[in-house]
Amino acid sequence: MTLALKTTGAEVRLSQLGKRYGQVRAVKPLDLVIEGGTLVTLLGPSGCGKTTLLRMIAGLEQASEGSISIGGRDVTLLSAGERNVSMVFQSYALFPHMSVLDNVAYGLISSGFKKRDAHAKAELALETVGLKGFGSRLPSEMSGGQQQRVAVARALVLEPDVLLFDEPLSNLDARLRRSMREEIRALQQRLGLTVVYVTHDQSEALAVSDKIVVMRNAGIAQAGTPEELYMEPDNVFVATFMGEANHVRAEVELVQDGVARVTLEGLSLDLPSRGLPPGPVDLVIRPEAIRVRPSGEGLRATVARATYMGAHSEYLFATGVGELFAISPDRLSRLMVGQSVGIGLDPEGVVLVRP
CATH class of the missing domain: 2.40.50.140 (Nucleic acid-binding proteins)
Known part of the structure; x- marks a missing residue:
């Protein structure tokens, strides 16, 4: 049993996707294509809709309108477990009483894998993120950066079509944030993953992204490469927000x-x-x-x-x-x-x- 490392991630296509909570527009209807094998960052101030958009892609929030397709398959009405996406949360959400290996293998075992096979895949996932030999430790025995890698390994072991990150580095100090964002970017490029990454940190977005989607007031203010947004902003908001x-x-x-x-x-x-x-x-x-x-x-x-x-x-x-x-x-x-x-x-x- 081996961990299949994808060479090309799945395309994500959002068509007139929107979200309402009563009369409040959390996300205005928008169109966005995230090409397979690219890292796209949703960037914007608090309350702009970026996390709600990410949670709709994950299936943790139901869209009020529009559609979501992943790899050409319409997943709009599918549950989170049926979409083949994995999410790395801001808090890492590791089980404190389980070993690192059991944390990484948990999703596989829950989906019906035999424990031995799940552990074999979990070991390979840990090796992929540079934690070979750390499987017997508890999360409390790991540093913040190591815990973040465990959370990434737990997401990778499920072989997702799309990997989602929700403010993954906000709990780390400045030097470790810089190191970890470089590791995430290197991993994404090496494995050809499709990654959607939420942050409010402009320097983080500039450092890791193939494409940045700047959000404002529940909509897209501008989308483009880091160079395009920095050198050719469409409006004052984007210009002053990007650095x-x-x-x-x-x-x-x-x-x-x-x-x-x-x-x-x-x-x-x-x-x-x-x-x-x-x-x-x-x-x-x-x-x-x-x-x-x-x-x-x-x-x-x-x-x-x-x-x-x-x-x-x-x-x-x-x-x-x-x-x-x-x-x-x-x-x-x-x-x-x-x-x-x-x-x-x-x-x-x-x-x-x-x-």
């Missing part, structure tokens, strides 16, 4: 051949117009796009706050267009609060967006 961003107002003077001439307090930039006409416009400036220049050049600015962060310095500049947050890798020539400087902008970190 640090400064939002200011500017003026498009003219548009020619898809290039907009933008003015900002006397500073002029040529940027992709993104279909926007001349006139007032929203401008998003990434902190790393701000370049400090001598006083009198570019935008006039005063250092309002300076923070030493070790590998880099962070600044808040007071300018005529509002406060601008900046990140500078130059640790040798730090600016002082109250110092007058000029500010230039790297066009690659500046984007026109709709409100």
Whole structure:
């Protein structure tokens, strides 16, 4: 008996899928295709509908409207146990009185596997997540990161068509979160799994995803690759939610051949117009796009706050267009609060967006 490692996960297709609780719309009707073998993150603030959407895919919540298909099979009306999906919960939900091996084998035994066969598959699942030889331990004897791996092994051993993660790293410290997200991503790519991953952490989403679905007010604000959402956000919400961003107002003077001439307090930039006409416009400036220049050049600015962060310095500049947050890798020539400087902008970190 061997653990079959899938090389291609199943496609998940949501068609006009929605969820109501009485008069409250938890998820507005939406369409989404999650390609087989990819990791898609549902990202958004608390209450945006991302966890409800995940639970509908899992079969833990019944859809109020629309349909769900997994691997071309309509599963809308099927129970969670009939969908062949596995879920890794935020709390891990391990049985404290069972050994790690029994925890991993529990689902197989419950579904009718002989104990010996279930344990053999559980051992292979533990080896897959780097826990070979840990089967005899109790969950209380494992670190938080190890418990998280046990929860992943328990999900993998069922050979799911789709693996679902609900805020899996929120109980770990920052360094362990970074390590575990890299392990989850490596495992997903190595096994070709289809993964739907819920988080509110933008850096986590950027690090692990093939595709990010940003949710807002129970709907999809924008979906795309990490690069698309960071560099080409559709609106101010997505731009400011995907990492640090400064939002200011500017003026498009003219548009020619898809290039907009933008003015900002006397500073002029040529940027992709993104279909926007001349006139007032929203401008998003990434902190790393701000370049400090001598006083009198570019935008006039005063250092309002300076923070030493070790590998880099962070600044808040007071300018005529509002406060601008900046990140500078130059640790040798730090600016002082109250110092007058000029500010230039790297066009690659500046984007026109709709409100």
